Amino acid sequence: MHVTHLSLADFRSYARVEVPLDPGVTAFVGPNGQGKTNLVEAVGYLATLGSHRVSSDAPLVRMGAERAVIRAQVRQGERQQLIELELNPGRANRARVNRSSQVKPRDVLGIVRTVLFAPEDLALVKGDPGERRRFLDELITARSPRMAGVRSDYDRVLKQRNTLLKSAALARRHGGRTMDLSTLDVWDQHLARAGAELLAQRLDLIASVQPLADKAYEQLAPGGGPVALEYKPSAPGEAHTREDLYEQLMAALAEARKQEIERGVTLVGPHRDDLLLKLGSLPAKGYASHGESWSYALALRLASFDLLRAEGNEPVLVLDDVFAELDARRRERLAELVAPGEQVLVTAAVDDDVPHVLAGARFTVAEGTVERV
Amino acid sequence: MYEGVVQDLIDELGRLPGVGPKSAQRIAFHILQAEPVDVRRLAQALMEVKAKVRFCATCGNVAQEEQCNICRDTRRDPSVICVVEEPKDVVAIERTREFRGRYHVLGGAISPIDGVGPDDLRIRELLARLADGSVTELILATDPNLEGEATATYLARMIKPMGLKVTRLASGLPVGGDLEYADEVTLGRAFEGRRLLDV
Numbered sequence: 001m002h003v004t005h006l007s008l009a010d011f012r013s014y015a016r017v018e019v020p021l022d023p024g025v026t027a028f029v030g031p032n033g034q035g036k037t038n039l040v041e042a043v044g045y046l047a048t049l050g051s052h053r054v055s056s057d058a059p060l061v062r063m064g065a066e067r068a069v070i071r072a073q074v075r076q077g078e079r080q081q082l083i084e085l086e087l088n089p090g091r092a093n094r095a096r097v098n099r100s101s102q103v104k105p106r107d108v109l110g111i112v113r114t115v116l117f118a119p120e121d122l123a124l125v126k127g128d129p130g131e132r133r134r135f136l137d138e139l140i141t142a143r144s145p146r147m148a149g150v151r152s153d154y155d156r157v158l159k160q161r162n163t164l165l166k167s168a169a170l171a172r173r174h175g176g177r178t179m180d181l182s183t184l185d186v187w188d189q190h191l192a193r194a195g196a197e198l199l200a201q202r203l204d205l206i207a208s209v210q211p212l213a214d215k216a217y218e219q220l221a222p223g224g225g226p227v228a229l230e231y232k233p234s235a236p237g238e239a240h241t242r243e244d245l246y247e248q249l250m251a252a253l254a255e256a257r258k259q260e261i262e263r264g265v266t267l268v269g270p271h272r273d274d275l276l277l278k279l280g281s282l283p284a285k286g287y288a289s290h291g292e293s294w295s296y297a298l299a300l301r302l303a304s305f306d307l308l309r310a311e312g313n314e315p316v317l318v319l320d321d322v323f324a325e326l327d328a329r330r331r332e333r334l335a336e337l338v339a340p341g342e343q344v345l346v347t348a349a350v351d352d353d354v355p356h357v358l359a360g361a362r363f364t365v366a367e368g369t370v371e372r373v
Numbered sequence: 374m375y376e377g378v379v380q381d382l383i384d385e386l387g388r389l390p391g392v393g394p395k396s397a398q399r400i401a402f403h404i405l406q407a408e409p410v411d412v413r414r415l416a417q418a419l420m421e422v423k424a425k426v427r428f429c430a431t432c433g434n435v436a437q438e439e440q441c442n443i444c445r446d447t448r449r450d451p452s453v454i455c456v457v458e459e460p461k462d463v464v465a466i467e468r469t470r471e472f473r474g475r476y477h478v479l480g481g482a483i484s485p486i487d488g489v490g491p492d493d494l495r496i497r498e499l500l501a502r503l504a505d506g507s508v509t510e511l512i513l514a515t516d517p518n519l520e521g522e523a524t525a526t527y528l529a530r531m532i533k534p535m536g537l538k539v540t541r542l543a544s545g546l547p548v549g550g551d552l553e554y555a556d557e558v559t560l561g562r563a564f565e566g567r568r569l570l571d572v
Contacts, residue, residue, distance in 0.1 A: 160486055182531075185530070
């Protein structure tokens, strides 16, 4: 799958820009702050309906404009599709596929798939559990777009349940009257149902990614591994199937109930889990060097690429300003590993940051204009 | 911003469901240009609906008297009650002409975010209606979204021990549509709710 044309209107710094793209490698080169990342950010948005840099849509709309539009021609084998997304901060976004407006933005998921490498990736290894959960969940959605619905259901149940717990906690503190908690049982069921589905997918994903990540790490840093991924659930147990995970979550919720009511927050569920990244016998976080952490983060992204490719969904590879962060050896290895991708989009501040293996089309980006060299 | 009363009107209209700032402005200017009689009729309809319409003492549907038309209609089957969230759901089901029982309007769905708990819905009234044992089936027709499902689960858990039949409306494929256009969630639900084909 690759993007043959990208067009943006009032997106970030661009009032309007048209970028024709080819398969293979394309590099966007230009000084910082000129809008290179904005281009690949737009491609990433089509794949995840979110930005890798900010959590809300508002910063994506050009200052003074009301809405932003991302439009992309996508080619999958012989099939051409035109995707249009209109970003309306504060209101519902709108989507069109092949000029038909009978689609919801979520239906766009799965047409464009990306694997994005960015300086922010270091947080996968060094950052909070939330970074690793997001990594898992975005990859799950790329594999199976349906899961976007399950994720948003889960988030909604969680919000409802937390609100209920919070008011129960408040009622306890003021006047000591106990609240009617009969509805909590209902939310437990719904939380466990959506949670079990998400958990089953995460466990399945980790089992598939593990060997690929180990292989990628060996290629990036020979002899430095092995790499092991270990899921750390907040609901203890060994369950793997959806039914068993449901029971496991229900049991853990029952166990935690008293504490949850005291603290007014849901303490059990996929939103409290973590993925332990081990290098050798030690956790990477806190033990791995800066260079090792980088290799680990890259290995996870490369494993995502291998996984999607093996499942028949060749993703677009996006390398946003990563080469400047790496030493010469890792830079060359990474370049060799991504070079065979069907489409590889690279951004770099200077020409020299783009490894020679990745020779291809080149655009210069300056003051909001994008020109092919 | 417009001058005083015009802006007040736009603000009031903008508070109505489904009306954004642009539509509010359009409606306001439509009213400004309309004939005084037409505007008076609109104003009167608004006042009257508040003064005359009340809620059925039995089922909570909109009514002009103590009870709504459906609750007063003796031809309706008193042994089946269909539970819905809003009076507009009653209208929707009535349009099908398939249901001959009576209704119970909850007045919303359980949603802690919106501050709605079981006590804020007409659940106590529903239990009172079930107390004398004349009702044999309860159809849960709350919306097929998260809050509607939670409300249905809550009611089912509460009522099942009373020994009457509790059913939930089926979710699934739209009639006359194409299978390929159904989204995965709907299609998944349709699979879960598949039934034996009697031939």
